[in-house]
Amino acid sequence: MHLITPDFGLFFWMLVTFMLVFIILKRFAWKPIVQALKERENNIREGIENAEQASEELANVKVKSEKVISDAIVERDQLIRQGRELKEKIISEARLQAEAEAKKIVEASKKLIEEEKTAAINQIKVQIASLSVEIAEKILRKKLEDDIMQKELMTSLLDEFKLN
Amino acid sequence: MKSYRKLIRPLITLLLSALIAGQAVKAEHAQLDLQIDAEIDDLGFDPGAFIFDHIADAYDWHLFDIDGKHYSVPLPVILYTRKKGLNIFLSNRFDHGHVAYRGFRIETEGPKKGKIVVALEDGTTDMEAAMPLNLSMTKNVVGMLFAAMVMTGIFLSIGRRYRRKPLEPPKGIQSLFEPIVLFVIDDIVKPAIGENKYEPFLPYLLTLFFFIWINNMLGLIPIFPMGANVTGNISVTAGLALTSFLAVNLSGNKHYWQHIFNTPNVPFFLKLPIPIMPLIELIGIITKPFVLAIRLFANITAGHIITMGFFTLIFIFAQVSPAFGYGGTVLAVGFGIFITFLELLVALIQAYVFTLLTSLFIAAAVDDGH
Numbered sequence: 001m002h003l004i005t006p007d008f009g010l011f012f013w014m015l016v017t018f019m020l021v022f023i024i025l026k027r028f029a030w031k032p033i034v035q036a037l038k039e040r041e042n043n044i045r046e047g048i049e050n051a052e053q054a055s056e057e058l059a060n061v062k063v064k065s066e067k068v069i070s071d072a073i074v075e076r077d078q079l080i081r082q083g084r085e086l087k088e089k090i091i092s093e094a095r096l097q098a099e100a101e102a103k104k105i106v107e108a109s110k111k112l113i114e115e116e117k118t119a120a121i122n123q124i125k126v127q128i129a130s131l132s133v134e135i136a137e138k139i140l141r142k143k144l145e146d147d148i149m150q151k152e153l154m155t156s157l158l159d160e161f162k163l164n
Numbered sequence: 165m166k167s168y169r170k171l172i173r174p175l176i177t178l179l180l181s182a183l184i185a186g187q188a189v190k191a192e193h194a195q196l197d198l199q200i201d202a203e204i205d206d207l208g209f210d211p212g213a214f215i216f217d218h219i220a221d222a223y224d225w226h227l228f229d230i231d232g233k234h235y236s237v238p239l240p241v242i243l244y245t246r247k248k249g250l251n252i253f254l255s256n257r258f259d260h261g262h263v264a265y266r267g268f269r270i271e272t273e274g275p276k277k278g279k280i281v282v283a284l285e286d287g288t289t290d291m292e293a294a295m296p297l298n299l300s301m302t303k304n305v306v307g308m309l310f311a312a313m314v315m316t317g318i319f320l321s322i323g324r325r326y327r328r329k330p331l332e333p334p335k336g337i338q339s340l341f342e343p344i345v346l347f348v349i350d351d352i353v354k355p356a357i358g359e360n361k362y363e364p365f366l367p368y369l370l371t372l373f374f375f376i377w378i379n380n381m382l383g384l385i386p387i388f389p390m391g392a393n394v395t396g397n398i399s400v401t402a403g404l405a406l407t408s409f410l411a412v413n414l415s416g417n418k419h420y421w422q423h424i425f426n427t428p429n430v431p432f433f434l435k436l437p438i439p440i441m442p443l444i445e446l447i448g449i450i451t452k453p454f455v456l457a458i459r460l461f462a463n464i465t466a467g468h469i470i471t472m473g474f475f476t477l478i479f480i481f482a483q484v485s486p487a488f489g490y491g492g493t494v495l496a497v498g499f500g501i502f503i504t505f506l507e508l509l510v511a512l513i514q515a516y517v518f519t520l521l522t523s524l525f526i527a528a529a530v531d532d533g534h
Contacts, residue, residue: 014403026367029323036330
């Protein structure tokens with residue numbers, strides 16, 4: 001067999017072999033291999049994208065959480081301030097109310113005392129009147145034990161009447 | 165990384181062209197020298213014949229000689245002639261070409277030397293009869309079938325794993341071939357044909373690359389059933405070039421054919437009345453696969469010739485004197501190892517070049533024009 005003259009038999013077998021290998025490998029090797037490589041490539045790309053997205057989201061979350069924390073701090077301060085104000089307000093109101101109440105009570109008790117006083121004074125007055133009447137009676141009785149005195153009194157009383 | 169890549173391409177091109185040119189020159193020299201050797205050598209050992217026996221196709225697979233007796237694996241001979249019909253028998257019936265069998269014999273001289281011809285009753289060639297249709301499973305066919313089986317086995321098992329577990333990291337032989345597959349896809353096919361159009365051609369180009377590469381590699385292993393000079397045979401490379409030709413021209417679009425038959429931006433007198441440009445373009449269509457076939461054939465054959473040449477040095481030296489033979493052996497084996505390593509590189513590079521050029525031709529055929 002010469003070196004550079006093509007041989008039909010070998011040419012024929014070469015084409016048959018190549019075609020068979022091509023058909024078999026195309027269906028059972030290249031297709032799954034290319035597909036898998038592509039799938040893996042996509043998977044890796046997606047993975048990287050997801051990771052980037054996740055880190056972005058994480059950064060967002062961080063910013064958000066910081067904002068939430070700072071908001072919370074502000075709100076807390078506000079609440080504390082409000083609470084303090086409210087406390088003071090309540091205390092002062094309570095004080096005012098208590099003062100007013102106290103005043104009222106004091107006034108009421110003063111009034112009561114006044115009333116009691118007047119009532120007592122009145123009672124005392126009545127008693128004094130009756131006592132003085134009794135005393136006068138007793139004195140009169142004593143004084144009128146003798147006639148002269150009686151007469152004198154009579155006359156003075158009559159004089160009084162006349163004057164009236 | 166980008167700039168590094170830009171640098172590496174011209175470097176590879178330079179290296180390749182140097183290698184191709186160098187190998188071609190070497191091949192010519194080797195051939196010439198060996199022919200001269202063959203003519204002047206009448207001491208018994210004929211290095212030219214020895215080397216050509218090893219790189220040429222054969223009807224039986226020669227293993228070794230002991231005491232001048234040939235030991236070889238017989239291969240099936242398949243012949244068809246209109247007169248004798250289909251004949252299938254093993255090549256040992258020819259007894260290494262010494263006898264005729266069923267009216268066929270291996271021609272021993274003349275332009276048809278080595279081919280199977282129709283024999284006369286007395287065992288000489290029938291000069292009148294036409295050549296039989298010869299579909300014999302020769303050494304190269306068997307070597308190629310073995311390589312095809314190896315290749316199919318490898319990629320079927322890899323493909324199965326990819327199908328079952330596409331997202332798992334590659335394992336075993338898969339991790340050996342995945343980078344090479346990726347190299348073919350990402351560094352040969354995709355940049356040549358373009359991101360949008362490369363996919364339909366991938367199966368063919370991957371098959372082409374690995375078919376050439378595995379055949380090249382197995383051709384370097386000199387142990388049966390490997391070591392046949394498959395890709396260093398012009399019929400095989402012509403077959404590969406034919407597939408490349410079909411892939412290019414069957415995928416050619418309107419733009420491609422317009423470029424061939426009515427080349428734009430060319431003065432009309434180059435097309436009418438004598439179609440010079442279309443003729444040139446048509447010649448171009450044919451030369452492309454032709455050059456592919458010759459390049460692969462020449463490179464691989466040259467490699468085999470050089471390697472064999474170094475090993476024949478041992479016998480040539482030994483004929484001069486035994487001491488010279490032993491000394492020469494060290495030298496020859498050293499050079500042989502060196503050339504074999506070079507051949508490992510050439511095996512990959514030639515597969516790369518064939519695939520790359522086919523990709524580029526396909527790219528030209530499917531280009532829409534800008």
